[in-house]
Amino acid sequence: GDSVTQMEGPVTLSEEAFLTINCTYTATGYPSLFWYVQYPGEGLQLLLKATKADDKGSNKGFEATYRKETTSFHLEKGSVQVSDSAVYFCALMGTGNQFYFGTGTSLTVIP
């Protein structure tokens, strides 16, 4: 069945460091891919999405490219800030609009 595997955390970075959180997926057909972010005590918010191969999603300095050949959707940001501290979830929407989320990666950015 469909599934998402993402890099385990926690990840701790200094402010202005480069961020990569790896995400790979298994799916039949052509899923849509997402990154969601969860700030402490809140529900998830959509960060970015890509609906077909080679699409690049971007928002708030974060980027991820839908790579069909490597079944990956890695999240990157060139310079993280303290306010980026949160838990990041990779997700896919598969056949029939069913969603599958990864286990989440906790990011802490220290000044």
Next chain:
Amino acid sequence: EAQVTQNPRYLITVTGKKLTVTCSQNMNHEYMSWYRQDPGLGLRQIYYSMNVEVTDKGDVPEGYKVSRKEKRNFPLILESPSPNQTSLYFCASSFDSYEQYFGPGTRLTVT
């Protein structure tokens, strides 16, 4: 204000006592969904609904029921709760199933 509301936010109950967690959205969204979030497991989809009177099982539907009699409401019913259903539950809604708006969460403890 556009929002997804859930009630109650916190609930402690005993094994076997039926309970309902309500979810309501004011955005006229067609797609609604329930998830549970557990440490190390991320979010797992319980049930989802593409429209009124249309519901589908997600990844972990056992022990749960839902109904979608009105577009704005999507209650989650636990007919006979068990301790393994202790979790953090999120309701979400979406216009087109791509960008989901999440509620604040319901923390359920079953003793």
